[in-house]
Amino acid sequence: MGPGVASGARRGADRRWAPAAVSEPVVTRADPAVHPALLDAVAVMDRLRSPGGCPWDAEQTHESLLQYLVEECYELYQAVEDGDRAAMREELGDVLLQVLFHARLAEEDPQAPFGIDDVAGDLVAKLVGRHPHVFGTDPAAERVETAEHQNRRWEELKRSEKRRGSSVDGVAHAQPAVALAAKLASRTARAGLPADLLPSGPGVGERLFALAAEAKLAGIDPEAELRTAARRFAEDVLAAERSASAAGLDPHTLDADAWRAHWPAPPA
Secondary structure, rough: HHHHHHHHHHHHOOOOOOOOOOOOOOOOOOOOOHHHHHHHHHHHHHOOOOOOOOOOHHOOOOOHHHHHHHHHHHHHHHHHHHHOOHHHHHHHHHHHHHHHHHHHHHHHHOOOOOHHHHHHHHHHHHHHOOOOHHOOOOOOOOOOOOOHHHHHHHHHHHHHHHHOOOOOOOOOOOOHHHHHHHHHHHHHHOOOOHHHHHOOOOOOHHHHHHHHHHHHHHOOOOHHHHHHHHHHHHHHHHHHHHHHHHHHOOOHHHHHHHHHOOOOOOOO
């Protein structure tokens, strides 16, 4: 990265990454010299999107970037699952790029523009507001002693902030179906919905919903469980194909008996 990019980003340090205003300063403003690469990343995104930058970047919209946002999040998810620290570092950067890109696009909106400062400021305000016991923003706030207590308090504060009219308001319907079913079951359970009113019936969808709801209400993440089972199955298929290939068989023409003969034994 050229020195012009870095120095330009640091000159804008007072304008960028400023925490949102609160009644009194409750967080210490970060020293831009401590995390200069963050400011460099903002400056690089500005350069790519500005006149004379990258033609591909200049053509992108929020909608055209959606596929990349989803892909990068899943790649980060897999890196975490695999415990691959190098991949996690890379994929976190790719997810950060999506945040910077969408924020840069939002700056150009003629009707309701906002930038990375606004995004970061809103995040700071949210985190401070939902942790009054940490930042001392509410002297009357109850003490939080456990993670479970904090989770309940977080949901209470979120409901108060957003003034939702329904227990299912704000649930992202674009998330994977198993995760969506689990989230709906969790939200409605907190609202006191009887379990017998959850979707039920002989259809595949109803049965899948029931399984997801049952797992979630038992404290199990059904999306993660299904992913684990699916990835384990894929690994077993690869192992069987490698075993068959080592035995001189074509893994693309295996019959049922050959699959069973080379299928890996279950772990003890």
